[in-house]
Amino acid sequence: MTGRRVVITGMGVLAPGGIGVKGFWALLSAGRTATRGITFFDPSPFRSRIAAEADFDPWANGLGPQEIRRMDRASQFAVVTAREAIEDGGLDQGSVTPHRTGVAVGTAVGATMGLDQEYRVVSDGGRLDLVDHEYAVPHLYDYFVPSSFAAEVAWSVGAEGPATVVSTGCTSGLDSVGYAAGLISDGSADVMIAGATDAPISPITVACFDAIKATSPRNDDPEHASRPFDRTRNGFVLGEGSAMFVLEELEAARRRGAHLYAEVAGYASRCNAFHMTGLRPDGREMAEAIGAALADARTNAQDVDYINAHGSGTKQNDRHETAAFKRGLGEHARRTPVSSIKSMVGHSLGAIGSIEIAASVLAMENHVVPPTANLHEPDPDCDLDYVPLTARDWRTDTVLTVGSGFGGFQSAMVLARPDRNLA
Template sequence: MTARRVVVTGVGVTAPGGVGAKDFWSLLSEGRTATRRISFFDPSPFRSQVAAEIDFDAELLGLGPQEIRRMDRAAQLAVVTAREAAADSGLEFAGLPPHRVGVTVGSAVGATTGLDQEYRTVSDGGRLELVDHEYAVPHLYNYFVPSSFAAEVAWTVGAGGPVSVVSTGCTSGLDAVGHATELIREGSADVVLAGATDAPISPITVACFDAIKATTPRNDDPEHASRPFDGTRNGFVLGEGSAMFVLEELESARRRGAQVYAEVAGFASRCNAYHMTGLRPDGREMAEAIRVALGEARLAPDAVDYVNAHGSGTRQNDRHETAAFKLSLGEHAHRVPISSVKSMVGHSLGAIGSIEVAASVLAMRENVVPPTANLHIADPECDLDYVPVTAREHRTDTVLSVGSGFGGFQSAIVLTRPGAAA
């Protein structure tokens, strides 16, 4: 039996610098950055004091008082974003058989913001060793179980099919889309609302990354602090956000005359089984994920028109990724444009993979490659075309997007222009 083909027919994005896919794309295509000094709390005690925050007003964006009280910030981001994706798809979810509609949500750190806030409340700012649960929000249990994110999104569209959370660190967003694609291919669902969300900008998260010196200490220039592939880079900038997609079977999308952004042509993930935070310099595991994803898409390396890189801005990652591109794409690695949108919207951990998928499908639609902002000084070890500073008009029919995460996770997804279905 021929596997069903899966396409993206709806896109929603809530990211630093703008709420909604339109504002998100404007930021990327103009090469603007949304990184700034942390405003959610006093960052003075920390080594890294910058982040990419979202100016997010849940009430203004349609959430009611009970929803706001019930949901952690990451869940709120997911629901608002899912509503945008659902509306963008043009699908009437109420008319679909509920058991044929699924949800897959990725998240690396779950309800970190809510848990951090509630601990401060019940412990009276950390002064009480024996905390008083009476001061906690009534829905605190939801903060402890990331499955509540998927449940909230499922309630949004009335999904009664397979509903799940994928948590594989910083590849969660890519892996959630990959898992959703498989659900449709195997026939377990006809439509899946898939993507990821994370809102990790909290004291505990900042402290954790400070401890391992993964984030940048460039506090005097927040707008230019995220510098993937630049010779002066010194760590990533923490971010937050969500991106969600409506995925459906190609023939069904064609029959209803849907707009089709892209086909999910290939996906693969690997693990280096090597170190919790360390990466092998040869990029072998990421290269293998890329090769398998391209093989599933039945495409040669030179078919890739644009690579949306993980590009975190740490020296270890950028070297590892450059080696992986050379190993998997061969000589084509030196010709294909590659860029990192983390230079503009920071690193939102589990959410960033889906945000980068959104950047990829919008790049295909517009035939524009977003730039790597703040890339001014070439690093001899990162000697590929990383599209410095300015966006580039470029015909883009096939995009490769990759992710790398703590624990050694490496994922790759191949998106193609769906030809007659476009």
């Protein structure tokens, strides 16, 4: 960032197999997978019948009956993780100026589960062509308007500054944090609550990915279905979840004695303007985003200690990404450990970029690179160090995390220790 320096001082995570930051890291560092057969609805009509579901109880996570009635599942995720981030960051109503505190929430598909459920109600299970709105939940309008996610988080934490939703497909979780860091860097806000949320495990989402054969049909072995960079991979596994962060200006965070997890040192985004779902094999656009993010961070490719990959588990993406790392980092790419946590928590669409930021920060915090689970037979075309099966102790001071999304979006973020030398 070229203006004020921005740091992460609080985190909240809700992911399959791990509710809360500690549970999430326990899953990743152990290399366990949270993928299973879908339980939210009857998946038998579908090609892919597996997902990474979060064992989330809104009551147990502090939501009241009115909040549960009012909010879609994805909105509930965002509020719960924002509250965890605020508590983790040691913020309270007296320590921030409301009109200088903002919110940025990323999402790819908004209130998918709420809309799906309510359509079933108002259409009487799909029997009525002319739906009866009188049967709808009173807050159905909020499901149609993704901005309600930002509003709910802002109300929950008392933020009266900028509030927005960023929806750029599967890069939303990176882009929302990048956007929020930019507001602090240029002086438009002092504190931002930023991250992303998605709860897309619904019949309509499963049907859409079935249609383009993007998801894995390995229904007889869901635990091992997500296998990025493996020769036998055959698609990604849908997931859900949320991660939210407290972002602050560095010197202000130091003055209040906050724990400094990492600096959001650099961020960039590109679009390939090529194809809605296709990727060029040379990885040029992602490589350009990587180069721009490194320049923004005022750091060199040789300083990157770990790459948190998009690693969706589709042949097209994994090969495109491998080429992008080689193009963006040069020979240093071959010396840098890479891994994909989607192998363990699935692909939660817009939320995953923020969940991967959390994984990157925790890798720095613990000097441990989480593994790529289920990577037994590396694809010869994916010939970098993709850290298979077991976490690796590794000195990690600078992390590159990247995302790729339908529409051609390519985003990259550099996270670094705040005490780095910028001379």
